[in-house]
Amino acid sequence: MGVEERREQLIAVALDLFSHRSPEDVSIDEVAEAAGISRPLVYHYFPGKQQLYEAALRRAAEELTARFVEPHEGPLGARLLRVMERFFDFVAEHGPGFSALMRGGPAIGSTRTGAMIDGVRQAAYEQILAHLGIPDPAPRLELVVRSWVSLAETTALLWLDGRRVPRAELERQLVHDFAALAAVSAAYDGQMAVVVRRILAEEPADGMFADLVTRLSRFT
Amino acid sequence: MGVEERREQLIAVALDLFSHRSPEDVSIDEVAEAAGISRPLVYHYFPGKQQLYEAALRRAAEELTARFVEPHEGPLGARLLRVMERFFDFVAEHGPGFSALMRGGPAIGSTRTGAMIDGVRQAAYEQILAHLGIPDPAPRLELVVRSWVSLAETTALLWLDGRRVPRAELERQLVHDFAALAAVSAAYDGQMAVVVRRILAEEPADGMFADLVTRLSRFT
Numbered sequence: 001m002g003v004e005e006r007r008e009q010l011i012a013v014a015l016d017l018f019s020h021r022s023p024e025d026v027s028i029d030e031v032a033e034a035a036g037i038s039r040p041l042v043y044h045y046f047p048g049k050q051q052l053y054e055a056a057l058r059r060a061a062e063e064l065t066a067r068f069v070e071p072h073e074g075p076l077g078a079r080l081l082r083v084m085e086r087f088f089d090f091v092a093e094h095g096p097g098f099s100a101l102m103r104g105g106p107a108i109g110s111t112r113t114g115a116m117i118d119g120v121r122q123a124a125y126e127q128i129l130a131h132l133g134i135p136d137p138a139p140r141l142e143l144v145v146r147s148w149v150s151l152a153e154t155t156a157l158l159w160l161d162g163r164r165v166p167r168a169e170l171e172r173q174l175v176h177d178f179a180a181l182a183a184v185s186a187a188y189d190g191q192m193a194v195v196v197r198r199i200l201a202e203e204p205a206d207g208m209f210a211d212l213v214t215r216l217s218r219f220t
Numbered sequence: 221m222g223v224e225e226r227r228e229q230l231i232a233v234a235l236d237l238f239s240h241r242s243p244e245d246v247s248i249d250e251v252a253e254a255a256g257i258s259r260p261l262v263y264h265y266f267p268g269k270q271q272l273y274e275a276a277l278r279r280a281a282e283e284l285t286a287r288f289v290e291p292h293e294g295p296l297g298a299r300l301l302r303v304m305e306r307f308f309d310f311v312a313e314h315g316p317g318f319s320a321l322m323r324g325g326p327a328i329g330s331t332r333t334g335a336m337i338d339g340v341r342q343a344a345y346e347q348i349l350a351h352l353g354i355p356d357p358a359p360r361l362e363l364v365v366r367s368w369v370s371l372a373e374t375t376a377l378l379w380l381d382g383r384r385v386p387r388a389e390l391e392r393q394l395v396h397d398f399a400a401l402a403a404v405s406a407a408y409d410g411q412m413a414v415v416v417r418r419i420l421a422e423e424p425a426d427g428m429f430a431d432l433v434t435r436l437s438r439f440t
Contacts, residue, residue, distance in 0.1 A: 151374075158363050184393055187432060188393060
C-alpha cells in the first residue's frame with residue numbers, strides 16, 4: 001500500500017473502532033490488529049492515539065457535514081425531515097463514539113476536537129440559513145437556529161441512552177420543534193413573525209407543519 | 221484567619237476572578253494579590269490552580285443549584301419564570317467564567333468539572349419533575365425535560381455572546397419553549413398529552429401559557 005492509502009485505511013479502521021466503543025477503551029494494538037499491520041507501523045503513520053483519534057474524528061465530521069447537504073427543492077419541513085433522518089443514521093452508526101465525544105472528558109477532549117465539533121455545528125447552522133434564504137440573520141433568528149441545532153444534538157444523545165423512544169418519532173418531532181421554537185420567537189418579535197409567516201406560506205397542506213397543527217388541534 | 225475561614229476567602233476571591241475572566245487567564249499570583257496574601261500561602265491551601273478552580277466551580281454549582289429551588293405554590297408557568305430570572309441573574313454575574321466552562325476546552329475541563337456540570341443539570345431536571353409531581357417519568361417526558369434544560373443552557377450561552385436580545389424576553393421565551401416542546405411531544409404521545417393537559421388545566425387565564433396562546437393567535 002502507498003503512504004496515503006495506508007493512512008486512509010488506518011483512519012477507516014480507527015473510525016470503525018472508535019464508533020463502536022468509547023475511544024478510551026480502544027488501544028493502538030487493536031487498531032493494528034484490525035488493520036492487519038504491526039503496532040510500530042501504526043506509530044509510523046500516527047505518533048499517538050490522540051492523533052489517530054483526531055484524524056478519525058475529522059473524517060466523521062466531514063461525513064456528518066456532508067449529510068446536512070440537501071437540495072433546495074420542495075417544502076422546508078420535508079427537507080429538514082430528510083436531514084434529520086440522515087443525522088439519526090449517522091448517530092446510530094457511530095453511537096458509542098458520538099456519546100463519548102459529546103459528553104466530553106479529558107481522555108478525548110482537546111482544543112482541536114472542540115473546534116471540530118463547533119465546525120459541524122456551524123455547518124448545520126449555515127445550511128439551515130441557506131435553506132431559509134437568509135444568509136445574514138438578525139440576532140433572534142440566529143438564536144432560534146443555533147439553539148435548535150443544540151436541541152437536535154441533545155435529543156440524539158438522549159436517544160442513544162437506551163433508545164427508549166423510536167427514532168422516527170424524534171426525527172419528526174425535531175422538525176416540529178424547529179417550527180415551535182420559531183413560532184415562540186415570532187410571538188415576541190415582528191421580524192421573526194415575517195420569517196415564520198413566509199415559511200408557513202410555502203408549506204403544502206399535507207406538509208410537516210400542517211401535520212403539527214392537525215396533531216395539536218386533535219390534542220387540545 | 222482560621223484554616224477553614226482562609227479557604228473560604230480564597231474560594232470566594234477565586235470565584236470572583238474566574239467569573240469575570242476566562243479561567244485560563246487568571247493566575248495564582250492574581251488570586252494571592254486579590255486575597256492580600258502571599259503566593260506560597262495560596263499553594264498551602266490549594267496545591268495548584270486546577271484545585272482552586274474546581275473548588276470555586278463547586279461553590280458556583282451549589283449557588284446555581286440553590287437558585288433552582290422554588291416553592292411549590294401558584295401556577296407552574298410563573299414558577300418556571302422566576303427560576304429563569306434567577307438563572308439569568310447567575311449567568312450575568314458569572315458570564316465569562318460560565319462561557320469558558322460550558323464551551324469546555326482542556327485548560328479547564330476534567331472528569332471532575334464535567335461531573336459537576338452534569339450534577340447541576342440533574343438538579344434542574346429533578347426540580348422540574350418535582351414541580352410536575354412526576355418523580356418517575358416515562359422516557360418521553362424525561363426527554364422533554366432534559367432537552368429543555370439543555371436548551372436553557374444553550375440559550376444563556378448564546379445570550380452572553382453579545383447580549384443582543386433582552387434577557388427578559390429570553391426568560392419568558394424559555395418558559396414558552398418548555399410548553400412548546402411538551403406540546404409537540406404530546407401531539408405524538410397519549411401519556412404526554414395527559415401531562416400537558418393537566419399542566420394547562422392548572423394555569424390561570426392570565427398566566428404564562430395563556431399569554432403564549434394569545435401572542436400566537438395575534439401572530440397567525
